[in-house]
Amino acid sequence: MPSDEFLVTPWEVEGNVDYNKLTALFGTQPIDDAILARFKRLTGSIPPMLRRQVFFSHRDFNWILDRYEAGEKFVLYTGRGPSGHTHLGHLMPWIFTKYLQDAFDADLYFQMTDDEKFLQKDELSASATRGFSYDNALDLIALGFDPEKTRIFLDTEYARTLYPIALEVAKRVTFSAARAVFGFDSSTNIGMVFFTSMQSAPAFLPAILSGRNVPVLIPCAIDQDPHFRITRDVAPKMGYYKPALIHSRFFPSLLGLDKMSASIPETSIFTTDSPEQARTKIANAFTGGRTTVQEQRDLGGVPDICAVYQYSFYLFEQDDKRAVELREECLRGARACGECKNELADKVVQFLKHHQAAREQAQDRIEDFIIRDCQE
Numbered sequence: 298m299p300s301d302e303f304l305v306t307p308w309e310v311e312g313n314v315d316y317n318k319l320t321a322l323f324g325t326q327p328i329d330d331a332i333l334a335r336f337k338r339l340t341g342s343i344p345p346m347l348r349r350q351v352f353f354s355h356r357d358f359n360w361i362l363d364r365y366e367a368g369e370k371f372v373l374y375t376g377r378g379p380s381g382h383t384h385l386g387h388l389m390p391w392i393f394t395k396y397l398q399d400a401f402d403a404d405l406y407f408q409m410t411d412d413e414k415f416l417q418k419d420e421l422s423a424s425a426t427r428g429f430s431y432d433n434a435l436d437l438i439a440l441g442f443d444p445e446k447t448r449i450f451l452d453t454e455y456a457r458t459l460y461p462i463a464l465e466v467a468k469r470v471t472f473s474a475a476r477a478v479f480g481f482d483s484s485t486n487i488g489m490v491f492f493t494s495m496q497s498a499p500a501f502l503p504a505i506l507s508g509r510n511v512p513v514l515i516p517c518a519i520d521q522d523p524h525f526r527i528t529r530d531v532a533p534k535m536g537y538y539k540p541a542l543i544h545s546r547f548f549p550s551l552l553g554l555d556k557m558s559a560s561i562p563e564t565s566i567f568t569t570d571s572p573e574q575a576r577t578k579i580a581n582a583f584t585g586g587r588t589t590v591q592e593q594r595d596l597g598g599v600p601d602i603c604a605v606y607q608y609s610f611y612l613f614e615q616d617d618k619r620a621v622e623l624r625e626e627c628l629r630g631a632r633a634c635g636e637c638k639n640e641l642a643d644k645v646v647q648f649l650k651h652h653q654a655a656r657e658q659a660q661d662r663i664e665d666f667i668i669r670d671c672q673e
């Protein structure tokens with residue numbers, strides 16, 4: 298693929314993503330200064346992921362805030378395709394979702410699409426994707442979500458509730474619309490064609506469970522937007538509000554490719570990695586450094602293509618001033634890549650220690666979060 302081309306669908310991301318072009322292509326709205334100012338007025342601050350445009354795009358976010366200001370609380374909905382262990386990139390939207398839960402005192406529905414990953418991945422059995430759902434739920438719980446306000450479910454275990462909603466959606470989506478949105482072809486299995494209606498269903502769950510219309514906000518990576526275009530299309534036909542969306546960029550791969558791929562372990566740090574594994578991966582990461590120390594001093598590095606810098610920017614450097622300094626020091630050749638790698642590795646190892654302890658404790662609390670209506 299030529300270097301200025303890219304492809305983004307819920308199941309593959311290829312090429313060098315130009316986020317401005319993507320918003321235009323998808324028809325979403327940028328997160329602008331007016332929204333940031335409004336966010337600050339309502340919650341008292343602007344979290345780093347909004348300030349730094351990690352969450353950079355939305356649909357109807359202003360409308361959600363209008364409802365909120367009118368006294369109508371919204372519900373959060375997000376999810377995870379359980380195809381393997383959780384990596385640090387997956388945590389990014391969850392950390393932001395937790396921030397929203399706290400700031401707006403919002404309930405959260407969290408969908409584990411074990412059905413989707415079983416259908417999509419030849420190598421995964423139904424019991425494997427169910428197992429990863431429970432494994433990944435530990436990471437979510439470890440982030441500190443409020444058990445009173447957070448409901449996690451697996452599609453296969455909450456099917457009695459979700460399936461009738463999915464049917465209402467499916468009846469209103471033609472094959473040609475789904476094919477146009479997702480790029481299905483005649484070799485796509487028919488489960489994948491139906492699946493989008495399962496991902497739509499939780500957007501209507503709060504309304505259905507409470508018997509009245511409820512505004513829903515979906516934080517997600519931008520690749521999930523195609524599903525929710527369909528959801529938003531059918532919502533009024535089913536008598537519900539369209540869910541609002543807030544979209545994140547993709548977390549960078551340690552090897553400098555586009556999105557992190559859970560299938561190549563070296564591209565990402567998993568929450569289950571040992572400190573040694575994490576350090577080795579960071580030591581081998583792709584940087585924006587030059588080939589020799591002299592060149593690095595003379596020309597400076599290229600932080601914008603550097604995985605190590607991106608890691609700090611997206612997650613590990615909370616201090617805005619320091620993030621800018623790091624970038625400038627790199628640009629003027631005052632930093633060596635080894636230095637950045639060591640600093641990042643220390644932070645990541647510290648985070649993993651804390652997270653893994655919290656994950657251990659989550660084992661006993663998992664049933665406080667899971668909802669199901671059937672089980673084998």
Ligand code: TRP
Nearest residue numbers: 375376377378408410496517521
């Ligand atoms: N399909 C998503 C994935 O593969 C998982 C998912 C389900 C999701 N519902 C969601 C993600 C809502 C964001 C918002 O990761």
